[in-house]
Amino acid sequence: MEEINIENTVDLIHKNQAVFFSSQITLSSAFRVKKLKKLLKTIVQKEKEIHQALFKDLRKSSFESMTSETIFVEKEIRKMIQLLPSWSRPQRVQSSLLNFPSRDYIIPEPYGKTLLISPWNYPFQLAITPLVGAVAAGNTVVLKPSEFAPNTAKIINEIIAEVFEPEHVTVLEGNVSMATALLKKRWDYIFFTGSTSVGKIVAKAAAEHLTPTTLELGGKSPCVVDASAPIKTTAKRIVWGKFLNCGQTCIAPDFLLVDQKIKAELTQQIIKEIQKAYGEDQSLSADYGRIIHEKHLSRLKDYLHGQNIVFGGNIAQDSLYFGPTIVDEPALESPLMKEEIFGPILPIVSYESEQHLHEILENGERPLAFYVFSKKNKFVNSLFSKYSFGGGVANDSIIHFANDNLPFGGIGNSGMGAYHGKHSLVLFTHKKPVVKRSFWFDLPGRYAPYPKSLSFLKFLIKNL
Numbered sequence: 001m002e003e004i005n006i007e008n009t010v011d012l013i014h015k016n017q018a019v020f021f022s023s024q025i026t027l028s029s030a031f032r033v034k035k036l037k038k039l040l041k042t043i044v045q046k047e048k049e050i051h052q053a054l055f056k057d058l059r060k061s062s063f064e065s066m067t068s069e070t071i072f073v074e075k076e077i078r079k080m081i082q083l084l085p086s087w088s089r090p091q092r093v094q095s096s097l098l099n100f101p102s103r104d105y106i107i108p109e110p111y112g113k114t115l116l117i118s119p120w121n122y123p124f125q126l127a128i129t130p131l132v133g134a135v136a137a138g139n140t141v142v143l144k145p146s147e148f149a150p151n152t153a154k155i156i157n158e159i160i161a162e163v164f165e166p167e168h169v170t171v172l173e174g175n176v177s178m179a180t181a182l183l184k185k186r187w188d189y190i191f192f193t194g195s196t197s198v199g200k201i202v203a204k205a206a207a208e209h210l211t212p213t214t215l216e217l218g219g220k221s222p223c224v225v226d227a228s229a230p231i232k233t234t235a236k237r238i239v240w241g242k243f244l245n246c247g248q249t250c251i252a253p254d255f256l257l258v259d260q261k262i263k264a265e266l267t268q269q270i271i272k273e274i275q276k277a278y279g280e281d282q283s284l285s286a287d288y289g290r291i292i293h294e295k296h297l298s299r300l301k302d303y304l305h306g307q308n309i310v311f312g313g314n315i316a317q318d319s320l321y322f323g324p325t326i327v328d329e330p331a332l333e334s335p336l337m338k339e340e341i342f343g344p345i346l347p348i349v350s351y352e353s354e355q356h357l358h359e360i361l362e363n364g365e366r367p368l369a370f371y372v373f374s375k376k377n378k379f380v381n382s383l384f385s386k387y388s389f390g391g392g393v394a395n396d397s398i399i400h401f402a403n404d405n406l407p408f409g410g411i412g413n414s415g416m417g418a419y420h421g422k423h424s425l426v427l428f429t430h431k432k433p434v435v436k437r438s439f440w441f442d443l444p445g446r447y448a449p450y451p452k453s454l455s456f457l458k459f460l461i462k463n464l
Contacts, residue, residue: 006174006177006178006181007181007184009172010172010178010181010182010184010185011185013142013166013167013170013172014113014142014185016166016167017113017140017142017167017168017170018112018113019167020140020165020167020168021110021112021113021139021140026110026138026139026140026168027109027110027138029084029085029088032084032088032135032136032138033081033084033085035135035163035164035168036077036080036081036084036132036135036136037081038163039077039132039135039159039163039164040074040077040078040081042159042162042163043070043073043074043077043128043159044074046155046158046159047066047070049155050065050069050070050124050152050155051065051066051070052151053124053149053151053152053154053155054069054123054124054149054151054152056151057120057123057148057149057150057151057152057292058120058121058123058149058245058246058248058289058290058292059246059288059289059290060245060289061286061287061289063287064244064245064287064289065124068122068125068244068245069122069124069125070124070125072125072129072402073124073125073128073129073132075404076128076129076132076133076404076420076421076424077132079404079421079422080132080133080136080424080425083136083421083422083425084136087108087422087425088108088138089108090105090106090107090108090434091105091106091107091108092104092105093105093106095435098443099435099437100441100443101437101438101440101441102435102436102437102438103435103436104433104434104435104436105433105434105435105436106431106432106433106434107431107432107433107434108137108425108429108430108431108432109138109429109430109432110137110138110139110428110429110430111137111139111188111189111212111428111429111430112139112140112187112188112189113139113140113142113187113188113189114134114139114140114141114142114187114188114189114190114191114428115141115142115144115182115183115185115187115189115190115191116130116131116134116141116142116143116144116190116191116192117144117179117182117190117191117192117193117194117202118130118143118144118145118146118193119146119193119194120146120148120149120292121245121248121249121250121292121342122245122249123145123146123149123152123153123156124152124155124156126193126216127143127145127152127156128156129419129420129424130191130193130214130419130424131143131169132424133419133424133425133427133428134189134191134428135164135169136424136425136428137424137425137427137428137429138429139188139189139428140167140168140169141168141169141170142169142170142171142172142182143156143160143169143170143171143172144171144172144173144174144178144179144182145157145171145173147173147174147175148292148293149292150173153171153173154173156171157171157173183201183202183205183206184205186209186211187206187209187211188211188212189211189212189213189214189428190202190205190206190211190212190213190214191213191214191216191417191427191428192213192214192215192216193216193217193250194216194217195217195218195340196217196218196219196340196413196414199215199217199415202215203215213416213417214409214415214416214417214418214419214427215410215415215416215417216250216408216409216410216415216417216419217250217368217410217413217414217415218250218251218340218342218368218410218414218415219254219340219364219365219366219367219368219410219413219414220254220255220337220339220340220341220364220365220367221251221252221253221254221367221368221369221370221371221389222253222254222255222256222257222361222364222367222370222371223238223253223254223255223256223257223371223372223373223397224256224257224258224357224361224371224372224373224374224383225238225256225257225258225259225262225266225372225373225374226259226372226373226374226376226379227259227261227262228374228375228376228379229262229373229374229375229395230375231262231265231266231269232269232273234266234269234373234395235266235269235270235272235273236273237373237395237396237397238253238256238270238273238346238373238397239270239273239274239277239324240277240397241253241371241396241397241398242324242344242346242397243274243277243278243288243324243344244398245289246288246289246290246291246322246343246344247324247341247342247343247344247345248289248291248292248342248343249342249398250342250368251368251369251390251391251397251398251400251401252342252397252398253346253369253371253397254340254341254347254367255337255341255346255347255348255349256346256347256348256349257349257350257351257357257360257361258348258349258350258351259350259351260350260351260352263348263350266348267310267326267328267348270311270326270346270348271310271311271326274311274312274324278324282312282314282323282324283314283316283319283321283323288324290319290320290321290322291320291321291322291343292320293320294317294320296342296343297315297317297320297322299343300322300341300343300344300345301315301322302335303335303336303341303343303345304325304327304336304345306334307327307330307334307336308327308328308329308330309325309326309327309328310326310327310328311324311325311326312324312325312326312344313325322343322344323344324344324346325344325345325346326345326346326347326348327345327346327347327348328348329348329349329350330347330349332349332360332363337349354379358386361387365412365413365414366387366388366389366390366410366411366412366413366414367389367390367414368389368390368391368410368414368415369389369390369391369392369393369397369398369400370383370384370387370389370390370391370392370393371392371393371394371396371397372384372392372393372394372395373394373395374394374395380394388411388412389411389414390408390409390410390411390414390415390418391406391408391409401420403420404420404421404422404423405421405422406420406423407419407420407423408420408423
C-alpha cells in the first residue's frame with residue numbers, strides 16, 4: 001500500500017510539473033531571478049536552523065556548516081542572479097558563407113522536468129547547489145534528498161515549500177522506494193550525486209528514456225607527496241582536507257603516496273597536526289564530526305582488520321564516533337586500497353622511485369580528485385598531464401571546489417558532467433542553434449541537377 005501511495009504521489013507531481021513547464025512561465029528571466037532572490041532571502045533567514053539540522057545529522061560545527069554548506073550556496077545563488085540577464089538572451093554567432101545570407105543564433109532553453117537526487121555527506125550544499133542551477137536555467141525540479149540526513153532534508157523541504165509552488169520545485173523525502181519510483185518516470189534531465197554503485201543504477205534507469213544525466217560520484221583520490229614538499233605545511237593541509245566532515249568528502253585525499261625518504265617524518269607531522277586541530281582526545285573536539293550511521297561506521301571498521309594502525313583507530317559505536325586514523329603501508333590488494341574509503345582513515349604508502357609511483361597510480365580508476373605536493377613544477381606538471389581525473393590541486397587539497405569559475409565534476413568511474421557557477425547554467429541548459437536565412441540568394445550548384453565539375457564546390461568548402 002505504501003509503494004502505491006509513493007507512486008501516486010510521484011505520478012501527480014510529475015504531471016503537474018509537466019503542465020507548469022508547458023505554460024512557459026519559467027522562460028522569463030525576471031521570473032527566475034525573482035525566485036532565486038526569494039530563495040536566497042529565505043536561506044539567510046533560516047541559516048541558524050540549517051546549521052542546527054547539520055549538527056543533528058553529522059555533528060558539524062557551525063563554522064564548518066557555514067563555510068562548506070550555507071555560504072557556498074548563498075554565493076552560488078548570487079552568481080546566478082548576476083548571470084541570468086545576459087545568459088538567457090539569444091547569442092548571435094558568426095554565420096557560415098555556405099548559408100549566406102543568414103543570421104545565426106544559439107538560443108539557451110531549459111531541458112524541462114529535472115530530477116535531482118542528493119547525498120548525505122554535505123546534505124544542504126549538494127542538494128541546493130544543483131537545484132539553483134536547474135532553476136536558473138528555467139527547469140522545474142523534483143529534489144529527492146538523502147534519508148540519512150533527515151533533519152537537513154526537513155529544513156530543505158520547509159525552505160523549498162516557502163519559496164516555490166510545488167509544480168515548479170518540490171521536495172520528495174523518502175528512502176529507496178521513493179528513489180525507485182522517481183527513476184521509473186521519464187525526466188528531461190537527471191542529476192545524481194552519490195556512490196559509483198548507485199550512479200550505475202541511475203544511469204541504467206536514465207538510459208531507458210535516453211535521458212541526459214550528470215553523475216557526481218567519487219573514487220580513490222590519490223595524494224602524492226615528493227621529497228621536496230615542506231613537511232609541516234603539507235601535513236597541515238592534508239589533515240584539513242582529509243578529516244573535514246569526518247572524512248566524508250568525495251574529494252578528500254583518499255590515500256597518500258609519499259617518497260620513502262620523508263615518509264616517517266611526514267607521518268609524525270600529520271599526527272601532530274591532527275592533535276593540534278582536534279586535541280589529544282579528538283572525541284571531545286567541537287570541530288570534529290561523526291559518521292552518518294552505524295552501517296557506514298561498521299564498513300569503515302572492517303577496513304582496519306589486519307592493518308598496521310600507527311595512530312587512532314578509536315571507535316565509539318553508540319555515538320557514531322570514528323577517530324582520525326592513520327594506517328601504514330596497507331597491502332595494495334586490500335579492500336582499504338581498492339574501495340573509496342569515505343571516512344577518517346588515511347593510508348600512507350611509500351614509493352621508491354617515479355617508476356614505482358607510476359606503477360601504483362596506473363592500477364586505479366580515474367579519480368574525482370588528484371593532489372600533488374611538491375616544489376618541483378616539472379614533477380607536478382608531468383603528473384597532471386599523464387593522469388586523467390576530475391579536478392586537481394598542487395600543494396593543497398579540495399580547494400578547487402570553492403572556485404565557481406572552475407567546472408566541478410568527474411570522469412569515467414568518478415562521474416560525468418560538471419557544474420558550479422556559469423557551468424551549472426550550461427549544464428542545465430540546452431543550447432538550441434537557429435539559422436535565419438534570406439530568400440534573395442542561393443549558392444549556384446546547390447540544387448539538382450548538380451554541376452558536373454566539383455572543383456568550384458571544393459574551392460568553396462576549403463575557403464569558407
